[in-house]
Amino acid sequence: MAGPLAGLKIIDLTSNFMGPYASLLLADMGADVCKVEPPEGDTIRWVGVARNKGMSALFLHLNRNKRSIVLDLKTAHGQAAIKRMLASADVLLYSLRPAAMARLQLDYEQVHAINPRLIYCGAFGFGQGGPYAARPAYDNLIQAAVGLPMAQARKTNGPPTYVATAIVDRSVGIATSNAILAALYHRSQTGLGQSVSVPMFESFAHLVMGDHMYGQTFVPPLGDWGYARMTDPERQPYATADGYLSAEIVTDRQWQRVFEAIGRPELASDPRYADLHSRGQRMGELYDILRGVFVTRPTADWVELLVAADISVMPMNTPETLLSDPHMQAVGFFSEEEHPSEGRVRSIGLPHEWSETPVAQRYPTPRLGEHTLELLGEYGFSEDETRELIASGGAHAARPKKT
16 A cells, blocks of 8 residues: 555556556556456557567556456456446546447446446547547647647747657646546545546647637737747757757846856846846847857856856756756666566656655556456456456456566
């Protein structure tokens, strides 16, 4: 038992990125996540680099602290099994389209009749009241639909490009975990479960448009869409003699200290750069000054000078150099561990700190169907019932790991 959500039972019917990231966040906080997979497994098991088939790096990082059970929900026996499990669960999380859940006889009305206290949470492409309701959705598709690649194009003066991470899947995964926690709070006050929908399109539009509706906020508009600072082509890391750095300089006092640090103290008294408004009219000039200075010395020199001046600054990492970042090493964010089937692997840390309910890694990322027998037993199936379910094809269990 570890974490603030210890004892919370989640039946996880998600795959790929978004839903598994939502359940990962809950699992890392202590929830008991039963990852229900089809016989072929979560599709992300097979995507990208892997030491063994079905255990890709992407899957490893999305599915620790969960246990895997294989149920064939296209069979009557598999459907009966999951309905029996839902009777004692707290949350059903799914990423299938609602029509697919209905075909599996797992729509909200049927599930609510089994367990009125259950939180029934769907994370799928589009809200069900619009014309896109039945469409499938993926990260790039939603980035495009919300217009993020166009905001990127305005910044780069190039063609529209997707952000180089699964930003929709992961941000909507966070929204999904938040929605589940809010529904659980409501249940704690009322005893009632409910259906919660977290559509990707609307959720990501909420994230992006808070910045980029901008002038279109007003009726009639007071200007173009796009938060000017975010889409400014000049907004980019500064090149140094041996790499890049990022520096955020905002207040009058911060600019004065930067002018001192770069050896241009006279700029502090220049009326063109004296206050926020005047600097805002000449940011291109200031960027040019900083670029011309920062490129003359190594990154480490500038970081030391700017930290001493109390300026927000960080050297530019790559995903590889982040692994050896001194702060990350000091807090132990990346660690090496021995996975039962995958050997030596590097794990991403648990970022939260809890004074009374500390979190921990309880389960390594599971092999497909590794916990089928264990979970069926915990959900009330006898050994004979488990054998019958497996014989029927409604469930599958992984072969014992070779020692």
